[in-house]
Amino acid sequence: MGRRRKANFNLPPRMYLKHGAYYYVSRDNKWLRLSDDKAIAFSKWAEIEGEIPRESGSEKPITGSMAALIDKYMIEIAPKKAKATYTGNVMEAKNLREVFGKMLILEVRPTHIAKYLDIRGLKAPIRANREISLLSHMFSYAMRWGQVDRNPCLGVAKHTEKGRDRYITDQEFEGVKEIASELIAIVMDFAYITAMRKGDILKLRLDQITDEGIWVKQSKTGAKQLYEWTNGLTEVIARAKALKRPIRGLYLFCNRQGQPYTDSGFKAMWQRIQIKWSRSGGQRFTFHDIRAKALTDAKRMGLDAQSLAGHSSFAMTEHYIKQREYKVVKSLI
Template identity: 30%
Template structure:
């Protein structure tokens, strides 16, 4: 076994059982460390030649997406969008050659708006600003991390380099809860295509991905239920439909597999951003995210007196602690609380229940007596 330098790279050169292997290592120190580690593995009988995967990133990305679609991973459309940007940077690279440094480089270029997609054919206008929020990049890194986890499982990669990369710190986004007046305005200004989606969101608390991937086969019109399969637990979630949701869905055409589809592709809708932001702007409801419709539905259920266990089941929360986020006091609830106390006094002639006026008189200090 030997180490030597060729150009700027150091190599470890070794023979085991008559087979030769050369491996390029960064610096001389790293090559010496690798040589020591290999010798130790050989002495323990644990050294194995690793076949370097020749799988390119693009090819694996397609396999990954096919796997997600087949196994009904809820976020496959979001992953598909993430992979478009990942391919711009990692395209042409072997999966086995991607390092943490390459991923750090991706982070830097992505947040500076240097990673751009080619304009779509027949696009009315081309995008000029490609800068995105840290949260968007974190979702892309999470997708890449899951890709490498599967690559290891399928013996296409030895390591997951994303584990060595620190994600961006995200700004905590405050939940916005719509008032009833704001809900009315939002529905008034929402386009006919988007309005049924908003109605379903506000009246069920479903996530955007769950709504957009609803199939007609998931809806039981006779018994007024929506059935959702939880990917992780493999269980079904059963969400009751109100009369408004029932009426809204019955009014839609049922000529496609999915309830809400892109008329040009017959695939589930993926981009609600433009139409939703336009409706929010016209309705003057502030910087509202689609996910805030779920927060709004959850809050109204809790403040309406629905027990947390039922709300948890409808929302599909893993723990009751997640549902507890919506059990926050509102000005109306706090006023109602003190009115309940006032009613107790009124029913007892102005006296606190269980306490006699004589007792209060005995316990009260004499204002004329010295302290």
């Protein structure tokens, strides 16, 4: 029997966290570095041990159970998704496991899915929809793995969701910039000009900025784009490069350590500005609403909003902006 852990009780046997990275300690006491990313480390642990990793002391799921399916999906499929999506899946999977974990895969019926939506939907209808969407994806893989021949989630009506229709006016946009820091004001302008997602903006490296333009591979869709130089883009990039930065900073927008801002770190800065904006009498909006404003304005100006968004279809772009379109009308007098 190995020695009892003194820390990291949530890690599977022989995995340890040391100096920000995860290691596998072999039976002859050799330390093998897995990764500084927990999901990748778990996946490599599974390859070495030949089984699904779980917290120390936790019950091993029964073969053919929902717990086993959820664990398998979260190890083999979920880590391949974008980081933000994977993080959301972790919480969603935890909720699903608590309810469905002890059931056998073949026992799950559409009525169980409907009941979950009804009960979970009393407090969080949108989260309930997302969790069942994840469960449906798990069943699609269970079919591929030969564990079931049907997906009980299909055909079960989810809660109605109202599309977000917040449109930021030019006056609101400039109003928030006036009370924001120089960094946030520049990021806002850059987000509006390019319609990039926040994650792609925060990870934008200086070497992606070339004489041809700015090269970007969208983290969400994988779409490759070249933003050609315009007067507005040239000006905002010049402002961004003029910000104080560490000599070795590799990113267009970086913190004092030269590293890109984390999603949570940037979100905290954005929330402080929005609280200040709200207290001044303004209506709050999300950073993602800037992308929606950019695409809506692009369409009104006769530009190619689909290419700007990096969407694979025009219908996807239309669905994105249709709630925010408006008509300019004149009064009678």
